[in-house]
Amino acid sequence: MSEFRHDVIFCFLGLLVWLTSLVEGKFQVQCYLPSWALNNDPVDSFKVTDLDPYGPCDVILYAFFKVADNKLASHDGKYRGHFAQLSILKSKNPDLRVMLSVGGWNNSREMTTMAGSAVNRSTFIASVVPNLRRFNMDGLDIDWEFPKAVEAHNYIALLKELREAFESEARRPTQDRLLLTAAVGNTVQTGYLAKEMNRWLDVVNVMTYDYHMYGSWDLMTGHNAALTDTVQSVLAWETAGIANTSLSLGIPFYARSYTVAPPTNVTGTIDFLDVGTSQPASGPGQPGVLTHENGTLSYAEVCSSIKNGWTSGRDKSARAPYARSADQWVSYDDAQSVTDKVVWAQEHGLQGVFIWHLGVDDVHGYCGRKFPLLNAVDQALIKPNVIPNVPPIKSASAILCSCAIFILFLTILQSYL
Ligand SMILES: *[C@@H]1O[C@H](CO)[C@@H](O)[C@H](O)[C@H]1NC(C)=O
Ligand SMILES: *[C@@H]1O[C@H](CO)[C@@H](O)[C@H](O)[C@H]1NC(C)=O
Ligand SMILES: *[C@@H]1O[C@H](CO)[C@@H](O)[C@H](O)[C@H]1NC(C)=O
Ligand SMILES: *[C@@H]1O[C@H](CO)[C@@H](O)[C@H](O)[C@H]1NC(C)=O
Ligand SMILES: *[C@@H]1O[C@H](CO)[C@@H](O)[C@H](O)[C@H]1NC(C)=O
Secondary structure, eight states: OHHHHHHHHHHHHHHHHHHHHHHHOOOEEEEEEEGGGOBOOTTTOBOGGGSOTTSSOSEEEEEEEEEETTEEEOSSTTHHHHHHHHHHHHHHOTTOEEEEEEEOTTSOHHHHHHHTSHHHHHHHHHHHHHHHHHTTOOEEEEEOSOOOGGGHHHHHHHHHHHHHHHHHHTTSTTSOOOEEEEEEOSSOOTTOOHHHHHHHOSEEEEOOOOSSOSBTTBOBOOOSSOHHHHHHHHHHHHHHTOOGGGEEEEEEOEEEEEEEOOOTTOOSOOOOTTOOSSOBEEEEOOOOTTTOOTTEEEHHHHHHHHHTTOEEEEETTTTEEEEEETTEEEEOOOHHHHHHHHHHHHHTTOSEEEEEOGGGSOTTOTTSSSSHHHHHHHHHSOOOOOOTTOOOOOHHHHHHHHHHHHHHHHHHHHHHO
């Protein structure tokens, strides 16, 4: 009898945990996985199988598909292999969700024509739903960079019609409703009708990065994603009408680099030790050995450079790190700044954080442990208060438990009547 009571207590606790998770919602970590980061390069290979299905990513967002002839389309055939491997991760951890991200910086122009009319949108939506199911995906992420003011209503119509299509499809009881998320800019531009977006989107991913990078408007060094700028953007989206429980804060794992211009009034040696932000730059930073891009480095490249003698510093007021060597200067995120962002997001009751992107963490462990930034995210998560000696109970068993308790309750009630 005491064992039976023990079981009932366990069931009851499981039910409580389950109900709490329904009410509170778990803080979510979303991880973007761009197809181009997956490769067999001998020095920089990165595969889906390098990912831990039980790691901190609750959601993996595969990026990007494009729009062609108003339909969802891929760039090449490699996605099939990637999707098969992602399905294997999902079969290992049934709580892991995988979503498909459409758009991105290079594929947003077709969004305008696709969203331009009801017919074009319905062509798109008719291609989305069956394909997501076929690919074993849990939802769609719209990464339209960026809807213009004249497109604001088309953007909302697209979100509304997608959401309605997902809801009517979900009435078939076998599967959960497909999720709908969107990546948005770090300022609330006129193309965004935030209150309407809040109505149709499950999550709004605020791309809180690229505040500064070398370019026509930035001829001075600046932080790519200081905590101060990040907080300001998230609060602006909240003020505009997105609930904090629907907002996800973006954390860049890449860095922005500059070539600093030597001060013109100095002759002889230049001391770069004090070079921080707002220093005149003459161009983007030199390409990294792995990513080969002017002005952009991966965290793996930054941490390797620091290991090899670059000097790193921290801007205490902006709460952001930077590093430099001779005329090269880089703004990046490290374990500390990542931690600060995850802590702030949790304190502020956000839906979660997302990272852009998995492939530019130190995936090979060049600087120590593999995936140092992803691990920093994990370490910063407030773990749910686990009741000692109670094994983690999954929602399915909690449902069974609640049914069992209900039947037990009816039986007891009947014996009294
Ligand atoms: C986007 O296009 C630019 C050129 O316009 C190219 O350099 C870059 O690699 C592209 N990015 C991706 C992710 O395809
Ligand atoms: C709808 O799609 C067609 C085919 O891509 C395109 O020619 C047309 O301009 C689109 N309609 C609108 C209103 O954008
Ligand atoms: C250059 O000159 C300005 C004005 O005199 C001075 O404030 C600044 O410190 C000088 N820069 C360097 C690097 O010496
Ligand atoms: C970087 O910029 C230099 C100078 O403008 C250019 O010659 C080079 O091709 C660029 N490299 C890459 C990888 O874009
Ligand atoms: C989240 O937003 C709600 C509604 O505006 C507010 O009541 C709550 O205090 C916010 N949570 C946090 C932790 O700021």
